[in-house]
Amino acid sequence: MQKLASLFRSAAFPFMIAYVLFYGMSAAGLLWFVRSATLQEMERQIRLSIEIRMADVGRTFVLDGTRDTIESIQHLLARNVDRDTYILLLDKNWNVVAGNLDGWPLMDAKPSGLHVFYLNPNLPEDSPRILAIHTELPRGYRLLVGQSLEPLDRVAHTFRGVLVVSLWVCAAFGVMGGALFAFWIFRRLERINQTCASIMAGDLRRRVPVHGRHGDEFDRLGSHFNQMLDRIHELIDSIRDMSRSVAHDLRTPLNRLRNRLERLLDKNLPADVTKHLRMAIKEVDALVDTFNAILRISQAETGAAKEMFTLFDLRSGMMDALELYEALAETKDQTIRIDVPDKPVYYLGDQPLLTQAFANLLDNAIKYSPRETVIHVSLLRQDDRVILRVADKGKGVPEAYYTKLTQKFFRLDPSRNTPGNGLGLSLARAAVELHGGMLEFSDNQPGLIVDMVLPLS
Numbered sequence: 001m002q003k004l005a006s007l008f009r010s011a012a013f014p015f016m017i018a019y020v021l022f023y024g025m026s027a028a029g030l031l032w033f034v035r036s037a038t039l040q041e042m043e044r045q046i047r048l049s050i051e052i053r054m055a056d057v058g059r060t061f062v063l064d065g066t067r068d069t070i071e072s073i074q075h076l077l078a079r080n081v082d083r084d085t086y087i088l089l090l091d092k093n094w095n096v097v098a099g100n101l102d103g104w105p106l107m108d109a110k111p112s113g114l115h116v117f118y119l120n121p122n123l124p125e126d127s128p129r130i131l132a133i134h135t136e137l138p139r140g141y142r143l144l145v146g147q148s149l150e151p152l153d154r155v156a157h158t159f160r161g162v163l164v165v166s167l168w169v170c171a172a173f174g175v176m177g178g179a180l181f182a183f184w185i186f187r188r189l190e191r192i193n194q195t196c197a198s199i200m201a202g203d204l205r206r207r208v209p210v211h212g213r214h215g216d217e218f219d220r221l222g223s224h225f226n227q228m229l230d231r232i233h234e235l236i237d238s239i240r241d242m243s244r245s246v247a248h249d250l251r252t253p254l255n256r257l258r259n260r261l262e263r264l265l266d267k268n269l270p271a272d273v274t275k276h277l278r279m280a281i282k283e284v285d286a287l288v289d290t291f292n293a294i295l296r297i298s299q300a301e302t303g304a305a306k307e308m309f310t311l312f313d314l315r316s317g318m319m320d321a322l323e324l325y326e327a328l329a330e331t332k333d334q335t336i337r338i339d340v341p342d343k344p345v346y347y348l349g350d351q352p353l354l355t356q357a358f359a360n361l362l363d364n365a366i367k368y369s370p371r372e373t374v375i376h377v378s379l380l381r382q383d384d385r386v387i388l389r390v391a392d393k394g395k396g397v398p399e400a401y402y403t404k405l406t407q408k409f410f411r412l413d414p415s416r417n418t419p420g421n422g423l424g425l426s427l428a429r430a431a432v433e434l435h436g437g438m439l440e441f442s443d444n445q446p447g448l449i450v451d452m453v454l455p456l457s
Helices: 002-009 012-064 066-078 150-200 217-265 271-301 304-308 314-330 351-368 399-404 424-434
Strands: 085-090 096-099 115-118 129-136 142-148 310-313 335-339 346-349 374-382 385-391 438-443 448-455
Touching (some): 012 085, 012 150, 066 085, 066 096, 085 129, 150 217, 314 335, 314 351, 314 374, 314 385, 346 351, 351 374, 351 424, 424 448
Antiparallel strands (some): 085 096, 085 142, 115 129, 129 142, 310 346, 374 385, 385 448, 438 448
C-alpha cells in the first residue's frame, strides 16, 4: 500500500495518465474512422441500388408504357425478400398507380437529390428511415424509389456499443500498461533515492545498481551518479585523512612542548613567569583536546568505532559523567536534576564514545547556563528507541541555527570569548549517527533541549 501511494505521488504517475488518455483517444479515433468509413460505404451501396432501380423503372415507363411499368414494379417488389425496397408511381393527379406506399410521404415534392423520410411520421422513433429519389416522368407521372436505412442504423448502433466497450477495454489495458510503465520508472528512480538515503545516513560506499547489459538512460544516469559519488568520496577521504594526519602529527610535538613547560615549573622562577607558564600549559591542553576530538570525530564518521561496540548500561555511563560534572556545576551554584530509570538500560554500542558525547552536552549546558539555574538530565525509553536529554535554562539558540550547531568549529559566540573549540556537538552528532540515531534540538523557553535519540534495534 505504501508503494502504491508513493507511485501516485511520483513523477511517473502523470505520464501514466497521459499514456492512458493518448491510448484511449487513439483507439476511439480509429474506431470512429472505421465506423464513418463503413457507414459511408453502406450508404453509397444503398444509393447506387436506388439509382439502378430508378433507371430500370424509368426506362420501362418511357419505352414500354404504363402497363409494363406496373408489372415491372410488381415484379421488383415480389423479389424484395427483405422488404426494404419502396416504390411509388403516381399519375398527374397524385393518385397511386403502383407501389407499396399508400401515398406521397412527408417530404419535398421537388425532384432534387436524395431525400430521407420516416415510413410512419407519427411514430418516428419506431419507424424505419427511408432514403429515396424521385423524378418526374412523361405525361405528369411521378416515380419515387427508396430503400430502408434500417441495416445502416443497426450497424451504427452496433458501432456505438462497440465503441463504448472498446473504450472501457482500452482504458483497462491502458491503465495496466501505464501502471507497469510508471512502476518501472518508479522502481528505477527509487533505487537512486534509496542510494541517496543510505549515503545521507552515513553509508558513503553505497552505489546505484547498474545493469550493464541494458545501457539505457537510467543506467547511464546511475553510472554517472556513481562516478560522482566516487569522486566525492575520494575528496572526503582526502580531507579527512589530512585532518587526521595533521591532528595526529601535531599531538606529539604539543605533548613534548607541554612536558618542557611542566619541567620549567619545577624550577624556582618568578611568580609572574610561573603564572604565564601555567596559562601556556592550559592552552596546550586545549589544543591537544581539540586534536583528540578531531581524531575521535573522524573515527566515528568512518565507522571504525563499530568494531568497539559492546553491550553496556547507558544509565551507568550517564551517572559516571554526571559525577564528574557535578563539581563544575557547583562552582556556578547550578543544580542538576536527574530523571533516570531505576533499572539498567542496556545498549549495544561504543560506550566511551557515547559517554563522551553525553558529557559534551552536559558541559555545554553548564557552560552556557547562568548561575543558580537548574539543568535537567533524563534518560527516556520510548518504544524502539532511547533518548538521552539535557535541558538547560540558558539564553537558548535561535531555531535558524539548529542545523549549524553540529558543524565543526561552529561557535554561536562571534567573538569566541567563551572557552571551547566548537567540536563538542560535532562529536555528539558523529557518535549518535554512528549508532543510527540523530541529534535533535528544541526550545526550552528559555534555554535549549538537546536529545540524543538512539535506536534500540
